[in-house]
Amino acid sequence: MRIISSSFSTTGEMNQRNPKSFKSAVENYSAKSKNHPKSAVIFNKKIALKILIIEDEEGLRESIEEYFSEAGNICETVANYRDALVKVNLYRYDCILLDITLPGGNGIDILKNLKEHNHPDGVLIISAKNSLDDRLDGLNLGADDYLVKPFHLSELKARVSAIIRRKTFNGSNLLIFNEITIDLLAKEVKVDKSLVKLTRKEYALLLYFLANKGKVVSKNAIAEHLWGDGIDMANNFDFIYSHIKNIRKKLMEAGCNDYIQAAYGMGYKFTEQ
């Protein structure tokens, strides 16, 4: 079975399975880009992000904090409702990772509080409650995305990146990493001005790697991102290998450096070195 993690995801460019919501996301982008000059996210520039992790489970909180704490990023953590409410009312964050079930209160109330005060922080709900009601409640109340536990940290990172890209850079539609330029609106990838034709899944995979730059991304995480976690093709990740091979081939043929490395047979790493 597959949990519809992507059907409701607002990570626009990664959403392939729900053409309708993708379309609305695209319209959203274009509406924004009329008001703002085209801006670009330059990925190899270090941009300090401020992230608040509201999660009561210590193990998970620490893992997320460690994964997000790259050079320059500021990660703050709180473990209960009261502290979380104080933090969100005192400081502003680029993205808040919000657990629904918290000691002392409900994460939804924190979201309501944020929206009442018109705080612009991006909110990603992480919850074990995979019930449609909760999901819709969260999204209707103004959360930017909803991720169901358990998730891969790389998936979380990709979603957070998408939210921050939309919030902080006013829906910029260009993503630049060294010689690679990705037009999120047109879903086009260029290497030094020359167009690289990627399939839908290869494109999604490239974005996923960029969001998790410098991290080892496990094959499980890739499979679940591209095919949903219901894919249930346990231990048979040969098809991922052929995907990766194709992307590398296409990018290198266009004159791109080889950024994708295999990591100990467990996964892959997109890295500058």
Add this chain to the structure above:
Amino acid sequence: MKLSAKYNRVNFITTIVVMLITGLVYYQAISWILTRQKDKDLKVEEQEIFEFVRLNHHLPQIFESNDQQISFSEAPSGSVRREFINTVYFKQWGKDAFHRKHGGKIRGEYEAGRGLITSVSVGDKYYKVRIVESKVETEDLIRLIFTITIGVILLLLLVLLTTNWLILNRLWRPFYGIMKELRLFSVTDSKEISKQDTAIDEFKELNHAVAEMAAKAKHDYKDLKIFTENASHELLTPIAVINSKLDTLIQTENFSDRQSKLLNDLYSAVSRLNRLNQSLLLLVKIENRLLHERHPINLRELVEEMIAQFEEIFHDKGLKLTCNLDDKEISASPYLAEILLNNLFSNAVRHNYSGGEIRIGLNAGCLTMQNTGDDNPLPVEKIFTRFHKSSGSEGSGLGLTISRQICENFGYKLNYYFSAGFHTFVVDFINK
């Protein structure tokens, strides 16, 4: 059988039996009283004969009166025992023109009669006296009384049945009202069991009990939903921690081949554990009909999306795909429909061999999913049970159980058959 029919039948039979017995007793009683009356008449007659003999010292002249015949015959002394007998009375038709003699024979008819055998001594002669009276009038009387009684019984029965029918129908109206409410009852909606307007205590009680039960069912259902969610939370959080720790662990550099093999195994075990847990929760949700929203879905589009989704996997395994898809609109939960298709597709791939074939057909009547694979048919009765797995299967063993549950939830039927080397699963939209 309806209660009223059953009730009427019992009522009818007992009434008839009781009436028959009553009729019989009644008949016997009247018959006995009238016979006694006859016997009294006979005794009077006997007395008259004795009186006549005592006064005149000879036998009275035998004459025939209406409905009475007396005959004397000589008998050995003391041989006659006095007794009343039931006998026949030969009624001779009158000698008037209306009744004629016929062939020398005396025309007449036999009627039921009551007789008295007695004896009289005239001088030294001993006579047997036989007095017979016709009982025909008595019989007529009895018959009349009996007919009237039967008539009254029938009328009573008719009236009883009609009133019963009317009363039962009216009486049971609240019952049918409660039945209707029960049939429409669903634990998921918020509608309460409405109060029936009735003055009958039993139905009031029933209504009360039903309303209470419904409230309890709703409460339990809510509890279960909360439990399901809690269980999900409690289980998923540790899995999430393991998952995130693994993700963090692989960021630390320099693993030996052996270590990375171990990590890979851990990853797949956790992902399996997760899928298993999700499947169980989903199954509970479907069985409790927690996912019951309905939207129109174009199944053909969904199947095509799913094909695109699985494209690389088909390609990777060298599977040949044949599609024959018509437009088909269904009203179902998109979430469940997607899970159903995902399961069917996953199965078709997982139990296939490299270079095998998959055929997908969709028409107004059914969705068929055929795949090559093992040469032997699967045990139909087992494949839909929980945790049934074919040897070497990597799945949770819940996929087909979930698929069947989803189909039942939609009001469809999921069937399996094996023919010409193809394992075929059919989602039947029509035959339930």
